[in-house]
Structure formats: C-alpha cells, structure tokens
Amino acid sequence: MLDGIARGDFPPTDMSVTHVAQPSARDAAVIATTAHVIVAADVPPDWLAEHLPPGDPGAAFNPPFLGALEARTERRVNNIDMLFVSPPRSGSPALALSAVHDPEHPRVRRAGRYRDDITVYTCEGGVLVIGRGLAGRWELGLEVAPAYRGKGLGRAMATAAAHLVPDGAPLWAQIGVGNVASIRAFLAAGFLPVAEEALLVSHAVGDH
Numbered sequence: 001m002l003d004g005i006a007r008g009d010f011p012p013t014d015m016s017v018t019h020v021a022q023p024s025a026r027d028a029a030v031i032a033t034t035a036h037v038i039v040a041a042d043v044p045p046d047w048l049a050e051h052l053p054p055g056d057p058g059a060a061f062n063p064p065f066l067g068a069l070e071a072r073t074e075r076r077v078n079n080i081d082m083l084f085v086s087p088p089r090s091g092s093p094a095l096a097l098s099a100v101h102d103p104e105h106p107r108v109r110r111a112g113r114y115r116d117d118i119t120v121y122t123c124e125g126g127v128l129v130i131g132r133g134l135a136g137r138w139e140l141g142l143e144v145a146p147a148y149r150g151k152g153l154g155r156a157m158a159t160a161a162a163h164l165v166p167d168g169a170p171l172w173a174q175i176g177v178g179n180v181a182s183i184r185a186f187l188a189a190g191f192l193p194v195a196e197e198a199l200l201v202s203h204a205v206g207d208h
Contacts, residue, residue: 001038002137005194006085006170011036016054019045023135026114028073028200030060031083040135041200043072066198075200081174082183084191086158088168093160097121097128107143114201115139121164124148128157130164133172134199138165140173154182158189174199 001011001018011018013035020040022028028041037060039048051068052060059065066077100120102108107120107127115131122128125148133139140161144154158173165171173191175182187193 002135002172003170005033006087006172010034010194011038015057017048017052017057017060019043019048026202027134028075029134030066030069030198030200032057032060032196033194039069041069041073043069047072061196061198069200073200075202078199078201079174079176080196080198082177082193083195083197084173084175084186085194086162086171086173086189086191088165088170089162091163093163095123095156095160097123097160097164114199119164121161123153123157126153126157128161130161130171137172138169140171149181154185155188158186158191162190 001020004010010033013033015035017037017039020038022040022042029038031038031040035057037052037057039052039060052065061080070076098121100108100122105120107129108118115129115133118129118131120127120129125145126142128140128142130138130140140158142154142157142161144157162171171191173186174197175186177196183193
C-alpha cells in the first residue's frame with residue numbers, strides 16, 4: 001500500500017478502515033489518507049471494529065482510539081506526523097555531503113532505534129539520516145544547526161537526500177504537524193504530502 005501511495009495510487013476515498021498485520025515486531029502504525037484509514041497493528045479484527053468503526057476516519061487520530069491502541073499493543077504513540085514522499089532522483093546531489101562510518105556516532109545510535117540500514121551524512125550546519133523504517137521504506141530525518149536555520153539549508157538537504165536512496169526507491173519523511181518550517185522546506189524540495197501517520201513504538205525504545 002505504501003508503494004502505491006508513493007506512485008499516487010491511493011486507497012479508496014470511502015471512509016473505510018483497512019487492517020493489515022504489523023510489518024515487523026518493531027513497527028506498528030496508523031496511517032490516514034483522504035477518507036481512508038490503514039491500521040498496521042496486531043490486534044483482533046473484532047477489537048478494531050469495536051474501537052474504530054468505518055465512517056469517521058478522523059477518529060483514528062483522536063486520543064480515545066490511540067490511547068486504547070497503545071494499551072492493547074503495550075506501545076506508545078511516538079508522534080503524529082504528516083507523511084511526505086519524494087520520487088527517486090537521478091544524478092549526484094548538488095550539496096556536498098560526507099558519510100559517517102561510525103556505528104557509535106550519536107545519530108547512528110539514535111536512528112538505530114527506529115530504522116535499519118542507516119547512513120548518516122553531514123554538511124556544514126546539518127546532519128541527515130537515511131534508513132529503512134516502517135515496512136522497509138526508505139526514510140529521511142535531518143537536523144539543521146540553529147545558526148543555519150532560515151537560510152535554505154533544510155531544503156537543500158532534503159533535495160540532496162532524494163538523490164541518495166538506493167535502488168531508485170522513493171524517499172519518505174515524517175514531519176510533526178506543527179513543524180511549519182520543516183513542512184515548508186520539504187515542500188520547496190519537491191516532497192509531496194500524502195498522509196497522516198502515528199507510529200507506535202515499543203516502550204523500551206524510549207527508555208534507552
């Protein structure tokens with residue numbers, strides 16, 4: 001379903017709920033596209049039907065449902081994000097980046113809680129991380145140092161990252177709905193908003 005969304009092939013806008021198994025022991029999620037909800041969690045179908053009946057997609061991101069899902073799965077909602085995607089881009093990035101080959105680097109260790117096959121890149125004023133997250137999709141995270149914010153570096157890093165994805169795959173980014181600066185930077189970099197997402201993580205992830 002994620003591959004379809006990346007191609008612009010969205011689930012039907014019929015106010016329904018699609019229930020799929022968790023893609024891995026690490027990852028569970030609730031995703032909403034226009035008038036459709038996808039719940040990727042190992043919960044019984046009758047439990048889901050009781051707690052999230054079709055007809056109100058917005059209820060999937062309200063506290064009553066997410067709280068019940070947290071309790072049922074013994075996980076916590078990491079954040080509620082906008083989900084962006086960029087198609088693969090050919091050629092080398094315009095921004096000069098250096099790969100970090102240190103498994104003990106703080107950004108490598110932090111990203112390893114949520115992603116596999118991680119590569120960290122640095123540039124003057126910024127750090128970006130690419131790795132496999134939910135359902136094996138390639139995901140991007142980036143940080144811009146305070147002194148470099150508001151100067152276009154976030155947009156340049158997001159643009160560069162789309163050139164670095166292996167196998168010509170799309171690149172996904174999760175951005176908090178209130179992080180307006182990042183939303184603007186990713187839109188300017190050509191990423192498209194495609195969904196809303198709540199990732200549910202193990203309690204142990206946040207304890208390290």
